[in-house]
Amino acid sequence: MEAMKKFGNIHGGFVGRLPTLFVSDPELVKQVLVKDFAVFPNRRVFGESKKDDIFGDMLSIMKGDKWKLVRNTLTPTYTSEKLKQVIENGDPIEFTKKFPTLTLDIIASVAFGMKINCIENPNTEFVVNAQKAFRSNVKLIYIMLLFPFLFKWFSNFISNPFQYFSNIANQTIDMRLKNKDFTRKDFLQIMLEAVIPNDETKENQSIGPKKTTTISSIAYELAQNQEIQDKLIKEVDEVMTHTKGKLSYEGVASMKYLDKVTSETLRKYPPALRLDRICSEDDYKMNGINIRKGIQVIIPVYAIHHNPEFYPNPNVFDPERFSPENKAKRNPFTYLFFGAGPRNCIAKRFALMEAKLVVVHMLYNYRFQTCKETEYPIKMYKGTGLLQPMSLKLVLQKRVDQPHFDETVE
Numbered sequence: 001m002e003a004m005k006k007f008g009n010i011h012g013g014f015v016g017r018l019p020t021l022f023v024s025d026p027e028l029v030k031q032v033l034v035k036d037f038a039v040f041p042n043r044r045v046f047g048e049s050k051k052d053d054i055f056g057d058m059l060s061i062m063k064g065d066k067w068k069l070v071r072n073t074l075t076p077t078y079t080s081e082k083l084k085q086v087i088e089n090g091d092p093i094e095f096t097k098k099f100p101t102l103t104l105d106i107i108a109s110v111a112f113g114m115k116i117n118c119i120e121n122p123n124t125e126f127v128v129n130a131q132k133a134f135r136s137n138v139k140l141i142y143i144m145l146l147f148p149f150l151f152k153w154f155s156n157f158i159s160n161p162f163q164y165f166s167n168i169a170n171q172t173i174d175m176r177l178k179n180k181d182f183t184r185k186d187f188l189q190i191m192l193e194a195v196i197p198n199d200e201t202k203e204n205q206s207i208g209p210k211k212t213t214t215i216s217s218i219a220y221e222l223a224q225n226q227e228i229q230d231k232l233i234k235e236v237d238e239v240m241t242h243t244k245g246k247l248s249y250e251g252v253a254s255m256k257y258l259d260k261v262t263s264e265t266l267r268k269y270p271p272a273l274r275l276d277r278i279c280s281e282d283d284y285k286m287n288g289i290n291i292r293k294g295i296q297v298i299i300p301v302y303a304i305h306h307n308p309e310f311y312p313n314p315n316v317f318d319p320e321r322f323s324p325e326n327k328a329k330r331n332p333f334t335y336l337f338f339g340a341g342p343r344n345c346i347a348k349r350f351a352l353m354e355a356k357l358v359v360v361h362m363l364y365n366y367r368f369q370t371c372k373e374t375e376y377p378i379k380m381y382k383g384t385g386l387l388q389p390m391s392l393k394l395v396l397q398k399r400v401d402q403p404h405f406d407e408t409v410e
Helices: 004-009 026-035 064-078 078-084 095-112 125-134 138-146 149-153 162-178 186-192 212-224 224-243 249-253 256-266 301-305 324-329 348-365
Strands: 012-015 016-025 275-278 283-287 290-293 295-301 366-369 393-398
Touching: 004 012, 004 016, 016 026, 026 275, 026 283, 026 295, 125 162, 212 224, 212 256, 212 348, 212 366, 212 393, 224 249, 224 256, 224 348, 224 366, 249 348, 256 348, 348 366
Parallel strands: 016 295
Antiparallel strands: 012 016, 275 295, 283 290, 366 393
16 A cells, blocks of 8 residues: 555565566556456466465466366356355354354355354364465465475475365265265366366365455444444345245345445455466566566555545445446446456355355344444454454344244245
8 A cells, every 4th residue: 555655556566586566557457467368377376386286286376278277167167057056132252253164164065065063163174274274374475475485395394284175175076976876066066067178177176265354344344334234134124025034046146235235345355455467478568667577466456445546535334336326437447356357266256145145144133233342443464465354343133123924925
């Protein structure tokens, strides 16, 4: 943010030892992510991680033809039709602990077909390894930025939690390939039914973090803004009454105000603080600047989302920023919550639907309230590249004004 204010929308610097160009002008962002994707097709890879048995087969790290093959194969997995197949007063609550375990339950079910019950069993191997995988060691990240060639050396001494999930995926795949009558429609099964040439199914399974920051942040902002929560509850009640209390994909997708609230949350609290791409051509010119092959281009998502030129009073939570009229006034590349272009987040549909389903279910039964332990503003972990709240305590108030309806009446 400060660098953008001081040096403008395009300026140079270093990330670790790598020369980097920081770009926050929307038209130049579009140029990097979409128009000239062929010049910036890949993300930065630490040292020899691309050769690692697990990291090297993650979609986010793959390059070239291998990335195209796997991306094109997996993309149909996240269509609306496929998503439909996999969706089926108190004391202060630490939401940074509750929502992540809920999300892990969802991942275990829709990805692996496993019933873990992470909320009741927070110390299971599945939960522990997930926490290790997605709560980064900031000091280690800084070391890797300065000395990326040490990746291979560090991997010999540090346990890799992703190996646990790789083992689960391989065991589940073996079981299902032997059992031809398996009918459960989770993501793993849908991918197994996809046609992947050269039998690359096993090699390309990986698990990615589902950003629980979004769900926690929605709860936090609704608790802070009761008039917004009231308006959203009204919409939830109307849809749930129409569907007789049955939460459906179509019902959630029809909630326009919920979409505004979710969009504004992702604007104010983008899961990824920045995007990066590596230039693959020599002497590429951007805005009069020569960019050599291997130079990193970073797009500071958080800074763009909080630029008052695009979003006046950026620290104010205002869902109406995402009304059709206001969206039409803005360059679409000022909103990059899951990236843009061919390498945007492949699972963004699922992540959004997951967050919306949780929020609708919660608001149909409870209201979010602040308490004396609620901090403002939220304190975030820094340096990990992901926006993660350190603590977020709220109170769930049981609703007594739920709509009632006769389920026997059509």
